Amino acid sequence: MSHDAHLAPIADGLYAWLPDGRGTWGLANCGLLVSEGQAALIDTPYDLPRTRALLEAAAPVLGPQGRIGTAITTHSNGDHSYGLAALGDVEIIGTRDYLHALDHEPTPQQMHALVAETPPDQPTSWYLRRHFGRFDFTGIDPVAPTRTFSGSLELRIGAAEVRLVQAGPAHTDGDLWVHLPQHGVVFTGDVVFADDHPVHWAGPIDNVIDACLGILATGAQVIVPGHGPLMTPADLRGHIDYLRWVRDGAHRLHALGVPAQSAALQLIDSGRYPGLGLPERLAITVATEYRHLAGETGTPDLVVLVGAAARIALGREQARIPGQRSGADDPSNAAPQ
Template sequence: MSITGGDFVELGRDLYAWLPPKRGWGLANCGLLTSPRGAIWIDTPYDPVLAGQFLAESTKRLPDGASIDRVIVTHANGDHFWGAGVLPDAEIIATREAREHIHYEPTPKQQHALVQGGDPATALGEYLKRHFGTFDWSQTEPVQPTTYFTGELELTLGEYPVQVSALPAAHTTGDLIVHLPAQRTVFSGDVIFASTPQQPGDHPVHWAGPLSHVIAACEQVLATGAETIVPGHGPVLDPAGVRAHIGYLEYVRDRAHALHAAGVPALEAARRVIGERRHPELGLAERLVVTIGSEYRQLDGSELPGVLQVMTDVAIVAQEVAAQELSAQEGE
């Protein structure tokens, strides 16, 4: 069964955010900026079904004669990128460094085969089916950016300036943020995973790092003076929400560094940080396996393992966390 729905929220003059109906892997926020001269998407949904829904809602908001002719991709994870295939004639803009992450991930069809053909008796097979089984990439061809840039890119859409800034490796190699000064809004991509008391989110997952770069990217978002921040996942934030997120990132960074200095292996370090339960409101605690593993690689220069090995470790830890939570509930 496919995921359907989502909220289309007006953020400012001719600017909208599409917010998925729930939290979880692969459910990314997207943006639409319109003008009589055309429109821009900021990121895309994960599969053609969700992308088609976003396109249908976007089309309702286009001025007569306008079309969506540009897509700005905040980074090359498929959940922000693969849906661009529903706009085959659009210019797709990404950082030059994003190429590296495109080659790291499986293609859409490879991922579809992996999810649908995995053995549910294994930790990895069960995890992939549970979290990714609702998406359909069976007919999705790989998407390639058409325009690469480094540094800063200044665009205009009608009367609106669009300021695109490449970032040092943070969430992935090849992140960027999009600042819309007329609307006092920034789309941050996955350097920010949002959570609020009213709308709890999930633990971030960072594939590149170091976390000092992620923190610096958050501070760069704040430095724009934007009043509205659309994260890669989770609810829309104000600057105070971004500062709270920086506090979370500093906690994870400091714990990773302390455990690394004590000689604790990365996987065990992730288990220990999960066990501290500093943020019990956040879901998908097993994603700390990825983030802490990335921070360890920055500290010791080790190589990035294959994505299947990383996700196998994530799946195993997810089973452990679920078992611990069940045991705690039965003991109450």
């Protein structure tokens, strides 16, 4: 089985697990910090086979006596946390709000059922299979943080200083990012995506922008996004410009009374960021921003949000390949609603 990732050294005793996940969901970046016989993992892959592959790659770095004693989990989405189940007896650190966010996160069993057991003739099922069908959601018992904090938390792993900063609600309700001041590196979790349109479930977008500005203010020269290749501070500044564009566009269209799904389509059709993959994710981020503009405080239905993205993706696919339906057989379902 190919695990489409490798452990790359990015600073002294610091490694990044960088799957090539461009244009798809779920292939998250992870980090490994090793110092004076201690080690910490930052996030995990989505499933147990991929997590075991990471641990195998880490073994030569850890040495015969080394073990991972700490796992830092940037947020509750499974693509960053399901692999915690493979780590055994470790301290798991996340934000206090992570525990709340976990309440409305799909379980591995639900993900397996959504991907494997739903009829493939609906846009949502088609989309979930396309992007999540590569993962093995079986045999995973979700594991929650054993140590939580709000605000910020300073840690020491061997001689290495580690600073955790709460960012949520932003991508999710319980985000954090990880600053390694001696290394000049930040692991952002999913408050930052590279190469693809980001997806933000909690918002508002201003909170995501504030997190990005906080990351820039550290002066770190290497930024490891939640997904995609390593970034420079200049790359992150460009990403902040993108977020402001989405925010301003969503606010303008909301004020005009344009429904969220149509607003997402208008932003996509503007062609402003043609190099970014997964433009359909704008349906989710714009819907998130609209909820804030409407003062809604309830928990959104994640499957409904993915369905909105799926309809756009299918519509674009059918426009690109006339006559081909890519496994979803009711074109009326592809029409934006």
